[in-house]
Amino acid sequence: MSGAPDAGSIAPPAAARTATVILFDIDGTLVLTGGAGGRAMTRAFEELFAVPDAFRGIPMPGRTDPLILADAAARAGVDLAPEVHDRFKARYHEILRAEVPVGGPRYGVMPGVRPLLETLQQRDDVTLALLTGNYEAAARIKLEHFDLWRYFGFGAFGDEAADRNALVPLALERTRQRGRPQVTAADLLIVGDTPLDVACARAGGARVVAVATGSHGVEELAACAPDLVLADLSDPTALLDLLAR
Numbered sequence: 001m002s003g004a005p006d007a008g009s010i011a012p013p014a015a016a017r018t019a020t021v022i023l024f025d026i027d028g029t030l031v032l033t034g035g036a037g038g039r040a041m042t043r044a045f046e047e048l049f050a051v052p053d054a055f056r057g058i059p060m061p062g063r064t065d066p067l068i069l070a071d072a073a074a075r076a077g078v079d080l081a082p083e084v085h086d087r088f089k090a091r092y093h094e095i096l097r098a099e100v101p102v103g104g105p106r107y108g109v110m111p112g113v114r115p116l117l118e119t120l121q122q123r124d125d126v127t128l129a130l131l132t133g134n135y136e137a138a139a140r141i142k143l144e145h146f147d148l149w150r151y152f153g154f155g156a157f158g159d160e161a162a163d164r165n166a167l168v169p170l171a172l173e174r175t176r177q178r179g180r181p182q183v184t185a186a187d188l189l190i191v192g193d194t195p196l197d198v199a200c201a202r203a204g205g206a207r208v209v210a211v212a213t214g215s216h217g218v219e220e221l222a223a224c225a226p227d228l229v230l231a232d233l234s235d236p237t238a239l240l241d242l243l244a245r
């Protein structure tokens, strides 16, 4: 964040001058769960609505849980009244808790994530938070399994908006409520693995780092013009440089 040209003479503390809220996506960015989310949604849907394989062909990466569910429900002719949605979520989360430890072909904490979070957690000019299409309970199940939940102070989750773009203003509002009334969207840095992560950052006025550990490659992400594209987070030098700018 740049201040007035002569602001340097005031010499504010580093935390006040450059504090960045880094908003991490989960799936494909922090972790991959080997398809546990898709399996758990599929089983919960079949149990509740007697429709097998309800999510086949429905795109998931970068999209919010309620939007994914709404697509499946519309195709199956299921009326998603709020109490039905709540029942689905409850059963989905029960199954997810059992499915996440199972593993799969693409599974685990993404390269460099844990040391990066350790590094960022030490800094007083960085706040770590989540911005994810996952329902909050699903986010917690996935991240607690890999012992990553504890790094994040708050988040904006799929429960709160089916439209991912609406999660950025929510994260901003939450930051203000947590003692940073002056924070602006330019102080937010989103880290995500899909063009939809880049799009939500752009829509909300936030900066964005795209990381190609999920379902999209470096070239595809670069075409969305994020502030930075990384193959993975194993060398975070460029990301840390971005924080200083």
Ligand SMILES: [Mg+2]
Residues within 6 Å of the ligand: 025, 026, 027, 028, 029, 061, 062, 192, 193, 194, 214
């Ligand atoms: Mg993702």
